[in-house]
Amino acid sequence: MSIDPLMVLASLGIGVVVGLTGMGGGALMTPVMVLLFNVPPLTAVSSDLVASAVMKPVGSFVHLRRGTVNLGLVKWLCLGSVPAAFCGVLVTRALGSGKEVQDAVQTALGVALLVAAAGLIIRAYLRLSERARRRDGSAEALPQDRPEVRMRPLPTVLVGAVGGLVVGMTSVGSGSLIIIALMALYPRLKASQLVGTDLLQAVPLVAAAALGHILFGDFKLGLTASLLLGAVPGVWVGAQLSSRAPGGVVRRALAFVLLASALKLLGVSTPATGIALVAVALVAPVLWMLIRRRLGFPALAGRRARARLRRAQADGPLADGPLPQTES
Structure with missing residues (x-):
């Protein structure tokens, strides 16, 4: 098992961004491996998902202990996302082998990054619009305790299934795409509950996708170890800085980077x-x-x-x- 020092440094920087914003792990880590380190797309997805499976439980258990998780939502999301994430790996393998599957994964990753960048913009707009409604008194005030939400099982399972399929194929979406859908389906959830619920449901989701990639993907232990050595301390540093950094600026920069990565992965020329x-x-x-x-x-x-x-x-x-x- 060989450790790549440059990969450790890159994952350290990405970990800081994840700690600052709570998102961007797979959406940044995988394209960086593909575009800067020439890692084959399937190998990048496999290693990133296994690394995420190690890191995801930390933040989610913090939210679980603080009571900022809606366990009912987690149950319905996982009902769709866990089998879909595992099947996403099988779909990827069914597309072919060699260059064909790598090209297919790269294209799917580019599309997922475009959707993730759009999701960041939509999320920022929804937050700003909600602040405006509360300022004007036209929005119903949320209670101070945990708000009761009316469960919508079928749409929630479908969101989990689509998100799980995307994560299984591209490693993108567990922290950026699904949370946007949750905001639309359950507008009464507090921001802390949205984040906590999304983080906890991502644990079995990413674990299922990681298991599928270990069995059927192109998992590399040395590459995954390099990611973890940099990302784990990076996430901790980012979390310490998050209370003092202008999060809105960081999220806009993240959307810009996602757009640039998506265009290159989709084969758009440099000019x-x-x-x-x-x-x-x-x-x-x-x-x-x-x-x-x-x-x-x-x-x-x-x-x-x-x-x-x-x-x-x-x-x-x-x-x-x-x-x-x-x-x-």
């Missing part, structure tokens, strides 16, 4: 990728500012935090404690 990314970098901030203004927020998120800081300074010396943070 065309560059043009698309420059266009997004120029247009997206303007559109987001227009959306913020339309919802009644300042165009620049930092303006409100700076105003609060100026008011605090005008009132007297600042008390010990963290400075106001910018919004997403």
Whole structure:
């Protein structure tokens, strides 16, 4: 078993991003292995899923102990996701062998990354829209204790099945795609419950996908060990920084990186990728500012935090404690 120091460093950086945002593990780790280290797509998916199966239980058990998990949702999600994740590996193998299956996995990964990037944008919009409704008093206030939700078994099982299939084939989706669907199906869930429920259901989901890849995929122990050596301390560092870092900026940068990786995995030429990314970098901030203004927020998120800081300074010396943070 050989350890790749550069792979350890790359996974360390990705682990920090995961600790900061709670997402992006498979969506970043797998394309980095494929695009920067020339790891075959199926090998990258297999090793990333096995590494995730080791890391996922840590955060999920923290949420379980704190009571921020809806166990009913976990049950219905796993009913669809666990068998679908295992079947995703079989579907991948049924596509062929050699170059054919690698190309198919790479294409599926590119599509999944596009969906994940779109999911990040949708999630940010939904959060901003919810804040606007609560500010205006047009949204029903959530109770302070854990809100009761009306279970929707069939849609929940279907979400789990689709998410499990995508994860089994690409390693992407357990922390980015499924949580978007949960937000739409169960809008009364608190943010902490959304994250906790998604993390716990991802444990058996990723475990099933990892088992399938160990048996039928292209799992490499040395590659997985390199991922774990970097990602585990990286996640811890990211979690320590998460309370002080501007999470909204990190998530937008993550969506940008996912888009770039998706375009390259889908075979888009480097000049065309560059043009698309420059266009997004120029247009997206303007559109987001227009959306913020339309919802009644300042165009620049930092303006409100700076105003609060100026008011605090005008009132007297600042008390010990963290400075106001910018919004997403």
